[in-house]
Amino acid sequence: MLNYVWMGMLVIGFFVGILNGRVEEVTKAAINSAGKAVELGIGLLGIMCLWTGLMNIAEKSGMMQYISRALKPVLKFLFPDIPEKHPAMGAIVMNLAANFLGLGNAATPLGLKAMSELQKLNRHKDTATDSMCMFLVLNTAAIQLIPATVIAIRTKFNSQNPEEIIGTVWIASICATIAGIIAAKVLSAVRSKGRRA
């Protein structure tokens, strides 16, 4: 999909630029942006290191386990189909905890593990179960403790107060998560009623 989006932006951009008579500006923008991308990467470097370093301490001191324990009761409600001691539950909890802490590298393998455990509980191997749908909805609405990348970009462009958006990020992601959970529960109920009728 990104292949089309990328090509579309470039082709439309150059085309509109020619029609607008802004060929030189467009050419200059293309060349400057390549340099800007590297600058952005370097601008992100410091805060990303700070953050992944700090989160490594959190991981090694077992913070993920603390968060997992706190999440357990909520997860029983969200995933009623998973048996209490099943390894799927453990993988889901750890994945959500890793996402919460912004540990992208740890989150993906745990998420894939959770999917393969959920697949073992699945009776129709090519169709998603309710638990899988719920898990992915939670994953895409992920609540993040500190949006480090955004803070880095704001810092780079001289924000007076780069971290001021932490509170609004929390509000927005909590709303999104609740909406996602309600949507998943309602859609699952509607579909299963439709099947029985």
Place this chain on the structure above:
Amino acid sequence: MEAVKIVSSYAIPGIFLVILGVGVYRDVKVFDVFVDGAKEGVATVVRIIPSLVGLMVAVGVFRASGALDLLIYATRPVASFLGIPSEAMPLAFMRPISGSASLALVSDIIEANGPDSFVGRVVSTMMGSTETIFYTLTVYFGSVGIKNIRYTLVAALIADTVSIIASVLACRMVFGM
């Protein structure tokens, strides 16, 4: 709404203290572990630079040509219907599709409008509060060979739309217009 601002400004020191406290309590060699983790940060950033170059060039061309203004203009009715500043609309479309493309766009929008403008705060909040839906669904479902994903995409897009609208409302409440 002052409370939200206070939470934001104490969040980072608070998290530092908690994590360092737990680390020391659990006998973790905090500095060594920190340095180890920071190396991972370098690797992550270096890994995304090539895709950032490709995407920032595309965004740069798209803006300089006037095509971005056309897109913003064309989506203005939708934006005003949802109460979203129209400069943030391109990001609303891009966010579910690609994380690094969104990063390129956010950086471009913040550079053009200023990080402390209303639009700058809204796009920052949007970027922080959603994930790349299509990528996650493809990778996770693909890994176990699921073909029929049922209502997952619909529910994820509902959550995404709510987060966009909530981002605007939260910024309006906390920072004013």
